[in-house]
Amino acid sequence: MKRPKRRGNRRWGELMKSRTRARRLLVALIDHHVSIRLPPMRLLARRFSSSPPPAPPVLDLHAPRHALVAAVADACSRWGFFQVVHHGVDVNAYHKPMADFFRLPHNAKAALRRTAGNARGFFDDELTKQKVDWKQAIDVGMPGSRAWALPDDDPSNACLDGFNRLPSDALLPGFREATVRYYESLTSLAARVASLMAEGLGMPADHFDRELREAHTSYLRLNYYPPHPGGDGALGISPHRDAGFLTVLWQDPSCHSLQVQQPAETGSSRRYDGSGGEWTTVVPAEGALTINTGDMAQIWSNDRYQAPLHRVLTHPTLERFSAPFFYNPGYRTQVAPLPSPGRPKFLPCNWGYFRAQRFAGDFADFGAEIQTDDFYEGSKSHHPQMQEEFLRTVDFSTPFSVEKYRPLLQMPRK
């Protein structure tokens, strides 16, 4: 619509135009995370900005491939978070089976508990960064035999993560079948996203097929966050980064409590360290799945893709469900930076070792949790050396046992 012309205010109009241009420029700089080192300028831009706070983008998987590759690469390097629509996964089909699982009597769930000798199963005592999460969960992963039809405890199903502990069909009819169907559809979607991420790094679309699509050791986690009336700032999950390559997350549409830390505008190309950055709620778009990149994507991409820090709040009255699918490489995979401009920033990191370390940390205190920083070229960490030791003795086809590996986990640190 045309604005009526006002006489005698041309100079005012010019001035307003240049102010609008300046404001737009500042907002664009911030939106693109161009380094702005002066906080007052940043605040000024925020105050003048009428646009909502920046949030991870929602991408349509039906978009032309080249545009999608660019958009995924941009989201992975700025946020490490995005949502996808037209993803082909029937997201509604799994809500009921999932809710039914958590409505089982507590002792039925407790009978499926994970242990220090088996990483898979039910738990309600997870520590994230040494703090107990306010939630219940069950992990279901790719069986060692890669055949879902075998009984969960079939000896050929053994692998580093242990054995699945799904409720029997008598206890929860149809749950197993629905879970396997959902797991497989997420595996396909994750492989599709990984191929976009590969192209975004200048690699062929099938670059990750051998280490991920064919050998993956992914697991689906079902989360239930009960209401937390305490008002004491308790978190559903403390700030953390996901360890694997990428996570495909279904979020409850009725309770929005997942938050990602905004990339710090420090001008540094290095990761943000958790201090300072503001939190942005990732509100699920209708029918969308949320995707975030993990530590292995960060190493493989030589720091071009970020493993974002995220957390889950509690809600005083609402319960919340979520289901992250952690798309993880094969245990033997040595994750090392792909050819990229500049020197490789990381030493090779073995996924099996990284996973075992994280799992051990859920059961005993072996000091600070392993991080990608431990593999940063030039870091003084003991992990690259411990990893070599681990690889000399590990058998990836037997469950990792915290007790068995205690001497190694407690190895004197440099």
Ligand SMILES: O=C(O)CCC(=O)C(=O)O
């Ligand atoms: O519940 C959510 O929305 C996210 C869960 C999460 O970050 C995790 O399980 O690692």
Ligand SMILES: [Fe+2]
């Ligand atoms: Fe997470």
